[in-house]
Structure formats: structure tokens, C-alpha cells
């Protein structure tokens with residue numbers, strides 16, 4: 001029988017060979033992707049060069065300022081990126097702006113600016129928001145950059161040389177707002193704000209116009225069965241499952257060829273079709289290639305392209321789960337590992353939009369709730385499978401309850417000079433809290449330890465499937481349990497002059513500090529500043545904060561605890577200051593006063 005390590009080495013070599021090989025046909029590209037997936041899944045230990053990870057957000061249109069939904073996608077991606085770094089991966093994280101197309105051309109005209117100046121201004125606003133919210137991207141791509149033009153032109157030429165693009169004519173509906181072509185079945189009647197009858201996209205509600213043009217078409221119809229094979233062979237390629245099912249359904253319907261250029265006379269703001277200056281490349285083909293540009297395409301790009309994961313909103317699922325994989329198959333490139341789809345933030349049950357005037361400004365809110373507060377709220381309340389409704393009140397309540405009271409309260413208790421006058425990571429006493437019951441700890445305490453010990457595995461599973469809210473729910477439940485543990489044993493009532501009581505008090509604090517160390521470590525991807533403050537206060541050094549360093553409560557297993565006896569960090573500041581909801585307090589002064597008592 002072959003040993004597992006031999007199998008792994010062989011699988012790794014085979015994956016490497018497949019990744020390096022050049023493929024000519026769409027079928028072989030699909031075969032390569034599937035074979036790599038099978039080999040990866042068959043390896044019990046990850047290959048060395050598997051320690052790379054590449055995560056992307058959509059690149060955002062610069063026709064308007066960023067809103068809460070844009071920040072949400074960026075925060076999810078940032079959280080996964082930071083989590084992968086904690087796991088010891090070499091992670092690349094890209095975000096940026098989508099700057100070509102009719103929509104941008106018109107927005108620049110309306111603003112009376114030349115398109116590039118207009119794009120630069122708005123792109124800078126996105127960058128400012130992301131920097132302010134600790135979005136730790138490693139690459140910020142703008143589609144107006146030279147490196148991207150080169151990648152798009154090269155990509156187009158590959159498809160053209162394979163006979164996958166042909167000159168034809170398109171006649172049908174087009175939505176400039178969505179930069180998308182629609183069939184008659186996707187269009188309905190509506191009335192605009194001036195009372196005129198118009199046609200709109202049934203999916204987005206945006207206005208559509210009839211368009212008839214000579215342009216270039218991509219043979220999308222030729223890829224239907226390969227796309228189906230890909231999805232059937234990779235049921236976790238699109239997550240969550242409901243969106244996977246949506247895509248399967250689309251692929252069972254008609255899949256007409258796709259127009260991939262516009263006449264230059266109508267659209268100047270874009271990349272010209274190589275060899276035909278009368279045509280401009282369709283903005284979605286241009287935009288999707290950004291993921292390759294960042295990976296290094298057309299030069300060496302395998303290291304990143306083979307481990308690519310996309311985060312997208314449900315509004316752009318078809319572009320990412322149908323068009324993009326078809327383009328990639330056509331170009332003989334591997335398909336993304338995962339497309340993580342999230343639903344939308346609504347306000348008053350409606351999708352945020354400028355015309356409805358219900359856009360939530362993420363910059364203003366991140367000042368109000370703090371950066372980490374905003375990040376925590378989005379990830380704790382945002383559910384990928386269904387839309388979440390935003391209200392300020394929800395944010396106030398959640399952040400005060402979970403960050404200020406529960407987590408902050410626990411830290412306060414364990415570090416309060418009254419209970420911990422020496423300001424140290426107190427000692428654990430095995431007689432008070434033996435590994436089996438028999439000391440002063442009770443059954444519920446052992447349950448709590450079990451839950452905290454299992455937390456890294458639970459959190460990992462939820463982070464990996466983009467269910468960050470479930471990871472945070474699990475952490476929050478453990479924090480409550482730890483508070484319950486302290487409350488149950490009321491260390492402030494113990495008799496300090498009694499040596500056994502003093503040892504038990506130190507043990508209660510030691511256990512609670514160990515729990516806090518666990519929470520601080522696991523929360524780093526979500527609330528980096530709060531985690532840093534928490535871990536620093538516990539005296540945990542920056543090189544002791546990886547997932548591999550967690551090693552929860554070793555003393556109960558008779559092992560040394562490197563933290564025991566250490567002096568606590570000197571910053572005694574509040575972990576998360578309670579937020580005052582001034583608007584609500586103004587409306588309900590009595591209620592607020594009472595609540596404060």
C-alpha cells in the first residue's frame with residue numbers, strides 16, 4: 001500500500017504539472033480544472049504550493065460614491081484574506097474600480113469633467129473609504145491602467161485566434177445602468193418619474209433601450225454543456241448553494257452568443273478592439289479580466305490564478321458564474337476555485353439607490369460606530385443567503401451588547417485592579433479546576449471549556465464558507481458562557497486571606513483570560529483594532545497571535561502556559577466605548593434615562 005505522504009507528493013507533482021501545462025482547447029482547460037480539483041481533494045495534506053490564496057472583490061463602478069454595499073463586499077474579502085494570513089497562507093487580496101463604459105462616460109459628461117479625471121476622483125473616494133476601514137488589499141486595480149489594457153487586449157486576441165469571437169450584429173435590449181444585454185423575457189413595462197412609459201429590466205428595475213449594432217460576438221452558446229459539467233463536478237464552486245442552483249437553472253435555458261463590443265461612435269470610453277479601431281470592447285469583458293491582470297496575466301500568473309476566489313453580490317452572478325467561466329474556458333485558463341455570492345443590504349426593505357434617496361454612507365457610519373464597529377456590524381448581521389435590512393438602531397444595539405458589554409465587560413472583570421491587583425496573567429491551580437470534575441468547578445464550566453476548545457474548528461468552517469455571521473454568533477455565544485462562568489463563581493465574593501480561595505480566584509481569572517485570548521485571536525480578521533487592543537492588554541505579543549499559537553488552556557492538561565505570570569499590557573483603556581444613540585435618545589428621553597439606571 002502507498003503511504004499517505006507518497007500519495008500527497010505524487011498528487012502535488014501532478015497538480016503542478018497540470019498547472020504548468022499550456023492548453024489549447026476549452027475542453028482540455030475544463031479537464032485540467034476538474035483534475036486539479038480531484039487531486040486537491042484526494043490529498044490529505046495540503047501541498048506546499050497550495051499555501052497561496054487569492055481573493056477578490058468586484059471592481060466597483062465609479063459613476064457614484066461608494067455606499068454600504070460596496071464596503072460590505074470589501075469587508076468580507078478582507079476578513080477572508082486576514083484569516084488566510086493567520087492560517088499561514090501567502091494571500092493576495094485585490095479590489096479596485098471599474099472605470100470604462102457608457103455609464104461612466106455619461107456620468108463624466110454630466111459632471112463636466114474629462115473621463116479620466118472623473119474616474120480618478122471617484123476611485124480615490126473608494127480607496128479612502130477602504131483605507132479608513134482597514135481593508136488591507138494587496139492590490140488596488142483600476143481598469144484605466146496600462147497593465148490592464150495589455151491584459152485585456154491579450155485575452156481578446158487569444159479568444160479571437162481560437163475562432164471564439166466573430167463579427168455579427170446585435171439587436172435587442174440593453175441596460176446602460178447594468179451594462180447588460182437582455183432578452184424579451186427579461187424586460188417589462190414601467191413608468192418613469194415624468195410619467196412616460198418605459199421598458200425596464202425585470203431583475204434590476206433599470207431602464208432598457210432597444211439597440212441595433214454591428215459588433216463582435218462571443219460563442220457563448222458553445223460552452224453550455226462544459227459549464228454544466230464544471231458545476232456538476234464542482235458543487236461547491238458557487239456558494240451558498242441557493243445561488244449554485246440559480247446558475248444551474250440558467251444553464252438549462254437558452255444561452256445565446258454574447259455581444260462583446262460596442263461601436264466606437266457610441267462608446268469611446270473603453271479599450272479599442274485589437275485590429276478594429278471602430279469598435280470598443282464590452283465593459284464586462286474588460287472588467288472581468290481585472291482578476292487576471294492582478295494575477296500577472298499575460299505574464300506568469302499561475303501562482304495566483306490557480307487559487308482564485310471571487311466575492312460578488314447576487315446582482316452580478318450571471319457575469320461571474322456564466323460569462324466569466326465561459327471566457328476562461330475559451331482562453332484555456334483554469335476556472336476560479338469559488339465564487340462566493342452575497343445578498344444585498346436594503347433600507348426599509350428596498351435596495352439602496354440614489355434615486356430612492358436611501359443610500360447609507362459607509363464613511364459617515366464608520367465614524368459614528370468606529371471602523372471596527374462598522375466591520376463587526378456588517379459581518380455579524382449580513383447573511384449571504386438573504387437580504388439584510390439596515391437600520392442605525394440595530395447597529396447601536398448589537399455593538400453595545402456584544403462589543404461593549406459582553407466582550408469589553410469580560411475583559412474589565414478579569415483585569416480590574418480590585419480582582420487582579422498585581423495586574424498579571426494569574427496562575428491556574430489544577431486542584432481547584434482538575435481535568436476531570438472534583439475541584440471547585442462545576443459541570444457547566446467544563447461545557448464552557450469544551451465549547452471554547454472547539455471554537456477554532458467551528459470558526460474555521462464558517463469563515464471558509466463565508467458564513468462569517470455564524471462564526472461571530474459562535475464566538476459571541478462563548479463570550480456569554482465565559483461571562484456566565486465568572487458570574488456563577490462571583491470571584492469578588494471570595495475570601496482573599498484564605499489561600500485556597502485566592503488560588504481559586506486566580507484560576508477563575510486565568511481561565512477567563514485564556515478564553516479572551518482565544519476570542520481575541522479568532523476575531524482578528526473581523527475587528528483588527530479591537531483584537532489588537534485586547535491581545536496587547538493580555539500581554540500576547542504580535543508573534544503569538546497566529547491560529548497555530550492558540551493552544552487553549554494547556555495547564556488543565558498538565559502542560560506549561562507561556563502566559564502565566566506575565567505582567568498584563570499597560571493600556572487599561574476601554575475596549576469598546578458604549579455608543580450613544582443620540583437620535584433615539586432625543587426622541588425618547590425618559591426611556592433612555594430609565595435604561596441607564
Ligand code: ME8
Pocket residue numbers: 057058059060061062068069070072073098287288290311312313314315316343344345346351352
Ligand atoms: O457591478 N448590498 O459594480 P457596482 C450588498 N463594476 N452589496 C452591494 C450592494 C448592496 N445593496 N450594492 C452593491 C459592478 N453591492 C461592476 C462589477 S466586477 C468584474 C465588475 C456590491 O459598483 C456587491 O458586491 O455596481 C455588488 O455585486 C457590487 O457591489 C456591484 O458594484
